[in-house]
Amino acid sequence: MIRVGIVDDHAVVRAGLRQFLADHVDLRVSGEAADGAQAMELVRQGETDVLLMDLSMPDQSGVDAMQAIKKRYPDLAVLILSGFPEAHYAANLLRLGASGYLNKECEPEEIVRAIRQVSLGRKYISQGVAALLAEGVAGGLERPPHELLSEREFQVFLRLAKGETVGAMAEAMFLSVKTVSTYRTRVLEKLKLTSNSDLTYYALTNGLIQ
Structure with a gap:
């Protein structure tokens, strides 16, 4: 059973x-x-x-x-x-x-x-x-930018896209505000975006959040 x-x-x-x-x-x-x-x-x-x-x-x-x-x-x-x-x-x-x-x-x-x-x-x-x-x-298809994020960067990306603040994230993930801010900067750079609203739009259009 x-x-x-x-x-x-x-x-x-x-x-x-x-x-x-x-x-x-x-x-x-x-x-x-x-x-x-x-x-x-x-x-x-x-x-x-x-x-x-x-x-x-x-x-x-x-x-x-x-x-x-x-x-x-x-x-x-x-x-x-x-x-x-x-x-x-x-x-x-x-x-x-x-x-x-x-x-x-x-x-x-x-x-x-x-x-x-x-x-x-x-x-x-x-x-x-x-x-x-x-x-x-095989490298047959070009991977979308979000698949190149590390596991931790991907988590930060999803939380930012849902509107969570850096402070709330730091507390929930047991990280310092500075560390979360660093992850945010990396995510924006890798996705070639400039703001949290850009992250939300990206996540929505790629079906990553509802």
């Missing part, structure tokens, strides 16, 4: 996933969470083998929530199920420790296949993600 924890800020999505997974005899929903804090509490209870997790979080970014969970529970399989396009997030999240990445437009049975695979300690790479990774290795 594979115990699955569902993390999504929409109750209707959680209910739909719970109902769908209940039709499979080898899967059992062990609990639900609507944000990062609840997800951490769910995992802390020790009743979850696979965390099926959205990136949209009301209290923090899904990237930050996943990293916090993986830091405390490195062996836990975290399968990302997101509405964001694979091209923008999949490679970064796999590098950060996600066991797999699925777009919410995927076929429902693919979710089940992915859960079963990551529960065995393996990575789940969809055909779309495999193609993206192959293109990246």
Whole structure:
């Protein structure tokens, strides 16, 4: 029996996933969470083998929530199920420790296949993600500027794009204001932008935030 924890800020999505997974005899929903804090509490209870997790979080970014969970529970399989396009997030999240990445437009049975695979300690790479990774290795396509950011720069970029202040970021990320400001400068330089509003526009037009 594979115990699955569902993390999504929409109750209707959680209910739909719970109902769908209940039709499979080898899967059992062990609990639900609507944000990062609840997800951490769910995992802390020790009743979850696979965390099926959205990136949209009301209290923090899904990237930050996943990293916090993986830091405390490195062996836990975290399968990302997101509405964001694979091209923008999949490679970064796999590098950060996600066991797999699925777009919410995927076929429902693919979710089940992915859960079963990551529960065995393996990575789940969809055909779309495999193609993206192959293109990246072969250098067949020019990578968009945001994919050249480091993991920390990418986190700062997303927070700035959502309107978070440098001071709030420093407190949330346990960094000094000076360090966050340095990351901001690097992000602007790498993306060839000049202001926080430019970052927001870039993130919106590239499907990185909603």
